[in-house]
Amino acid sequence: MLVYYLDLAVRSLKRNRVLTMLMVLALALGIGASITTLTVLRLLSGDPLPQKSARLFYPQLDPSPKNSAIDSNGRLPRTMGYVDAMNLLHAHRATRQAVMALTQAKIMPPQAHAHPFFSDGVMTTADFFAMFDAGFQYGSGWSATDDEGGAQVVVIASFLNDKLFDGADSVGRMVRLNDHDFRVVGVLKPWAPQPRFYTLGLGGDHYGDGDAVFLPLKAARALKMGPQDTECYQAVDDFTHLESAPCEWLGLWVELDDSSAVAGYRRFLDGYVKEQVALGRFQRTDSSLLDLMGWLRDQHVVPDDVRLQVYLAFGFLLICVVNTVGLLLAKCLRRSQEIGVRRALGATRREIFVQFMVEASIIGLAGGVLGLALAELGLFGIRHQPAQYAHLAHLDPAMFAFTFVVALVASLIAGLLPAWRACLLAPAPQLKAM
Amino acid sequence: MDILPILSTLRRHKLTAGLLVMQIALTCAIVCNAVFLIGQRLQRMDLPSGVAEHELLQIQVADVVKSGNPYARVQEDLALLRQVPGVQSVAFSNQVPFGGSSSNGNVLLDPNQPQRTLNATTYFGQNLVPTMGVQMVAGRDLQDDDFVDVDTALKGLKTGDTKSLPHVTLITRDMAERLWPGQNPLGRLIYLTPTVGLRVVGVMASLVRPNAYDANTAQYTMVIPLRMGADRGMSYVIRARPQDRASVLAAALAALRKADPQRIVTTQRSFDEVRRHFFRDDRAMAGILVGVIAALLVVTALGIVGLASFWVAQRRRTIGVRRALGATRSDVLHYFQTENFLLATIGIGLGMVLAYGINLFLMQHYELPRLPAIYFPVGAVALWLIGQVAVLGPALRAAAVPPVVATRAG
Numbered sequence: 001m002l003v004y005y006l007d008l009a010v011r012s013l014k015r016n017r018v019l020t021m022l023m024v025l026a027l028a029l030g031i032g033a034s035i036t037t038l039t040v041l042r043l044l045s046g047d048p049l050p051q052k053s054a055r056l057f058y059p060q061l062d063p064s065p066k067n068s069a070i071d072s073n074g075r076l077p078r079t080m081g082y083v084d085a086m087n088l089l090h091a092h093r094a095t096r097q098a099v100m101a102l103t104q105a106k107i108m109p110p111q112a113h114a115h116p117f118f119s120d121g122v123m124t125t126a127d128f129f130a131m132f133d134a135g136f137q138y139g140s141g142w143s144a145t146d147d148e149g150g151a152q153v154v155v156i157a158s159f160l161n162d163k164l165f166d167g168a169d170s171v172g173r174m175v176r177l178n179d180h181d182f183r184v185v186g187v188l189k190p191w192a193p194q195p196r197f198y199t200l201g202l203g204g205d206h207y208g209d210g211d212a213v214f215l216p217l218k219a220a221r222a223l224k225m226g227p228q229d230t231e232c233y234q235a236v237d238d239f240t241h242l243e244s245a246p247c248e249w250l251g252l253w254v255e256l257d258d259s260s261a262v263a264g265y266r267r268f269l270d271g272y273v274k275e276q277v278a279l280g281r282f283q284r285t286d287s288s289l290l291d292l293m294g295w296l297r298d299q300h301v302v303p304d305d306v307r308l309q310v311y312l313a314f315g316f317l318l319i320c321v322v323n324t325v326g327l328l329l330a331k332c333l334r335r336s337q338e339i340g341v342r343r344a345l346g347a348t349r350r351e352i353f354v355q356f357m358v359e360a361s362i363i364g365l366a367g368g369v370l371g372l373a374l375a376e377l378g379l380f381g382i383r384h385q386p387a388q389y390a391h392l393a394h395l396d397p398a399m400f401a402f403t404f405v406v407a408l409v410a411s412l413i414a415g416l417l418p419a420w421r422a423c424l425l426a427p428a429p430q431l432k433a434m
Numbered sequence: 435m436d437i438l439p440i441l442s443t444l445r446r447h448k449l450t451a452g453l454l455v456m457q458i459a460l461t462c463a464i465v466c467n468a469v470f471l472i473g474q475r476l477q478r479m480d481l482p483s484g485v486a487e488h489e490l491l492q493i494q495v496a497d498v499v500k501s502g503n504p505y506a507r508v509q510e511d512l513a514l515l516r517q518v519p520g521v522q523s524v525a526f527s528n529q530v531p532f533g534g535s536s537s538n539g540n541v542l543l544d545p546n547q548p549q550r551t552l553n554a555t556t557y558f559g560q561n562l563v564p565t566m567g568v569q570m571v572a573g574r575d576l577q578d579d580d581f582v583d584v585d586t587a588l589k590g591l592k593t594g595d596t597k598s599l600p601h602v603t604l605i606t607r608d609m610a611e612r613l614w615p616g617q618n619p620l621g622r623l624i625y626l627t628p629t630v631g632l633r634v635v636g637v638m639a640s641l642v643r644p645n646a647y648d649a650n651t652a653q654y655t656m657v658i659p660l661r662m663g664a665d666r667g668m669s670y671v672i673r674a675r676p677q678d679r680a681s682v683l684a685a686a687l688a689a690l691r692k693a694d695p696q697r698i699v700t701t702q703r704s705f706d707e708v709r710r711h712f713f714r715d716d717r718a719m720a721g722i723l724v725g726v727i728a729a730l731l732v733v734t735a736l737g738i739v740g741l742a743s744f745w746v747a748q749r750r751r752t753i754g755v756r757r758a759l760g761a762t763r764s765d766v767l768h769y770f771q772t773e774n775f776l777l778a779t780i781g782i783g784l785g786m787v788l789a790y791g792i793n794l795f796l797m798q799h800y801e802l803p804r805l806p807a808i809y810f811p812v813g814a815v816a817l818w819l820i821g822q823v824a825v826l827g828p829a830l831r832a833a834a835v836p837p838v839v840a841t842r843a844g
Contacts (some may be wrong), residue, residue: 018738106496115698119494308719315464323733323736325453326737329449
């Protein structure tokens with residue numbers, strides 16, 4: 001029976017080619033726009049470490065005095081000062097913990113006549129790699145002893161390894177960073193979580209290729225490598241000794257395995273802040289412990305423009321659906337006589353209804369295919385936009401399937417009203433009018 | 435034209451007419467808001483900088499080997515750049531308008547007040563005002579003997595020796611007006627910290643912040659007489675005639691590289707590029723909005739064509755009867771045009787209400803101002819025009835129906 005409906009539908013669609021094309025095109029435009037913007041939104045609001053994000057937490061506290069000239073609008077500082085970050089790090093109250101700051105590293109390639117260049121770097125501590133599931137191609141990370149000893153070791157990203165050592169196993173070789181030799185201890189597999197959650201608040205880009213070098217914080221600071229972003233809550237005259245300055249420039253991440261560990265860490269953090277108040281170091285007792293996705297939301301990592309574009313695209317799709325409803329309805333009313341004949345020959349209301357819905361879904365599928373092409377075109381356009389995330393905009397299999405779901409649902413909704421009207425038509429008056 | 439017969443016909447086609455009205459209403463609502471958003475973006479992109487943008491170049495370099503005396507390094511570089519043919523003026527600045535990265539300070543009117551009065555950006559560097567082409571509206575520019583080396587100032591801040599700190603500053607007219615509304619700002623004191631007081635000696639017409647993300651605070655700018663040493667992040671600002679800029683930039687880079695082949699040029703661009711880069715997201719968004727508006731209007735127009743065509747085909751016999759009873763071709767044409775006008779008007783009316791609703795939603799979630807009333811007629815006129823253009827074809831076909839159709843069956 002379905003084959004018969006398909007045949008009927010195709011005949012009917014062929015009879016009004018221009019109109020059919022119009023409906024398909026309108027639906028395709030709406031679907032193309034919606035899928036393009038949704039893909040971008042999904043990319044931007046995605047989970048950077050799906051297997052791990054629920055176990056990663058970002059502690060915050062506020063060392064600034066109550067009468068500080070900085071007006072924070074009641075929000076906690078995004079980063080920590082050195083003393084607090086180190087106190088929390090060395091307390092070892094979480095399964096894993098690492099502090100980090102971003103820096104710019106000047107790299108001198110080993111090749112003769114090569115020019116030095118600047119790359120993004122992370123100054124961090126030993127647990128960084130295991131905590132963030134950064135896998136190693138060669139070698140491994142450094143140890144807590146290296147952290148304390150200020151060892152001049154470095155972990156490099158695979159793209160930097162390709163550039164400096166043609167992708168060979170470079171463990172044990174030297175890289176010249178800011179005019180000092182660092183020994184390579186590990187080469188990462190390609191690793192670039194999107195968004196780059198660990199850079200939020202540290203002054204880096206939110207999306208992109210990832211960092212080139214990872215250095216032990218103490219060793220990097222010993223060479224006066226500065227953090228990308230520093231917030232000071234009191235006047236500062238000496239930016240070289242940030243460790244003792246009233247400034248915030250470090251992010252601390254902790255890994256907590258279950259809800260009791262989270263509750264325990266919250267109590268620990270609260271106790272730490274109260275202790276600091278008692279010691280006279282702090283005046284404020286606020287603290288917070290957001291999980292990874294909560295931290296992304298808190299930092300508004302998805303630009304407002306992208307949300308606006310999604311609303312706009314779905315508004316557009318809605319108009320396209322209304323448009324298709326109108327055209328299908330007009331078409332159905334023109335076919336009253338045909339429906340009358342079919343009903344007189346024994347077709348039930350149900351059968352008429354199904355026939356019209358089949359016709360609508362064919363339009364939907366055609367709109368979906370064309371819409372997919374338009375979405376690819378739209379994403380091609382996005383990739384040529386000057387945004388940080390531009391080159392990441394690709395259609396994944398899930399969105400590919402979702403396109404057809406949207407297309408079918410949109411066309412079935414559009415077909416519902418016309419099909420309902422068609423099946424309610426009484427056959428006798430239509431036959432009489434012929 | 436009598437609209438009563440049209441209304442009675444429409445009453446018999448409630449559903450189709452309703453759908454058309456709904457489509458027009460939705461389109462009108464979205465178009466009004468989208469045009470408003472485009473206007474907002476264009477307004478932002480027009481933010482004045484206060485400098486001679488078409489005559490300026492920015493170069494940033496990073497030294498691979500730290501120079502022994504970074505202050506001397508800057509003076510050498512400036513002397514070199516002044517020699518480059520076509521260069522009219524050179525300055526060394528810690529930041530540039532619309533450059534993004536910025537140095538900012540909290541401004542106090544009373545050294546003991548707990549909360550800042552406002553946050554202003556701080557430009558440092560000699561010769562900035564004449565090189566960038568900033569207009570002075572009162573007082574004087576900074577003079578050589580106002581200037582203090584940054585390191586000396588920092589040392590002074592540490593030891594409490596206020597003599598080695600800068601004592602004067604330039605501020606913009608907007609900032610003066612915010613600090614002392616309607617009063618003469620010259621000679622007044624502002625404080626960056628309780629111990630650093632600066633006397634206002636000159637007022638600039640305008641000099642935009644590097645981080646001008648909010649139009650209300652974009653002009654809160656000071657120029658402080660601090661001399662800096664060579665460091666990455668600092669910029670050489672070069673002024674040249676607009677047509678000379680490309681050759682001057684190339685020659686300036688060559689001169690800098692010749693002086694030290696080891697150094698890395700991290701930025702080299704004209705100020706037109708600086709502005710384009712700063713507003714790139716706004717331009718992209720405005721482009722997308724224009725695209726969406728165009729697509730929406732096309733889809734709506736095609737929808738009107740489709741529905742009107744069916745309507746005409748369905749009413750061929752009625753049209754024939756009317757023609758036979760004496761209606762002229764133009765009567766039939768006007769009938770369909772008026773019908774479309776009526777539907778569009780109802781749609782536009784509903785669309786305005788909807789547009790207002792969407793604007794309220796956006797105001798709540800996205801810090802947008804209220805939709806000004808001027809945007810409502812824009813949407814209305816656009817949809818009336820689209821409707822009339824779209825209905826013309828089907829209406830002409832209707833007018834061409836010969837009266838003889840009335841005598842035929844079917």
